[in-house]
Each structure stands twice: as structure tokens, then as C-alpha cells.
Amino acid sequence: MKIDGLDRLISQLQTAGDGGLKAEYQDWLEDMGLQFLDIIQDELIKENAVDTGRLLRSFTQGDKENHFLISKGGLTLEVGTQLEYASYVNDGHATSSSGERRWVPGRWTGSRFEYDPNASTGMMLASQWIDGNGYWDHAVMLYEQMFEQSLDRKLQSWFDRHFGR
Incomplete structure (x- = not known):
């Protein structure tokens, strides 16, 4: 029995397994990371x-020291910040x-307080809860979609290019 295109399919799958698909997806994932950075910045604004x-x-x-990382389906996207207060x-x-x-x-300059360790003026802070704004959570939700x-x-694009439609 002969199946038309089977040899081609096996060859293309072998190429994918040998890193062709993996390299393509690595580039795509890097682009997705840049898009995620844009989403985070949009949410902060x-x-x-x-x-x-x-x-x-x-x-x-791409920094393993970042406070936020995303892993899903065996892919890891290292996008985040090293600023500790980002989670606050x-x-x-x-x-x-x-x-x-x-x-x-x-000292106060208009409505903005400027910290100065040598100032004789300042302000007294009482303990209070400051609500978070969820910028990261919103960005992750948008990004996952x-x-x-x-x-x-x-x-689908890769499949169409290699196996035709």
C-alpha cells in the first residue's frame, strides 16, 4: 500500500523534531514577550x-532574577522586573x-512629597492599607488570551507551509 505524501510528512516531522519548529517557536516566543512588555506598560499607565x-x-x-515569570505548556517566558515594590x-x-x-x-512641593533624609521638615505616616491596582494580573489575563x-x-501557519492545504 502506498500513501501519497507520507514520505514528505515524515520528512517534515523529522525536520520539526530536529529543531526547525523549535527555533521558529523560540523566535515567536521572544516576539510574544515583547508584546507582553507592551501590555504591562499599557496596564501600568x-x-x-x-x-x-x-x-x-x-x-x-529574559532575566531569571525577575520577580515575575510565566510558564505554560512547557514554555517559559521570563518577563518581569527586579523592583521589589512592583508586587506591592x-x-x-x-x-x-x-x-x-x-x-x-x-518637603512638600505642591501636592508631591519629596524625600530628603537631611530635611528638618517631613511628615508622619500612620499605618494604613494601600490597595493594589492589579496591573500584573490584568496584563497576564490579556496576554493569555x-x-x-x-x-x-x-x-496553523507552520502546518500550512510545510504540509500545504
């Missing part, structure tokens, strides 16, 4: 979580873990 821009600029791709902005936090009041030296659709399109 949407949630008004931009003050100095430090958190906004801190997110990078997302999850919320108490201004004092012991519940006591503390003095912060500095986009990721699944893009993965399906990528796989």
Missing part, C-alpha cells in the same frame, strides 16, 4: 501607576508592618 516612570521602565525580558503596586501593601507611626523627612490565539495561528 491605565491604572495610573506611573509616578517617576521607574516601574514602567523596569520591566525586561499590584497586590497592595501596608505602609507599616508593625502598625506604628513613623517620621519621614522631606492573546497568547493562545497567536499560538494557534502560528501552528
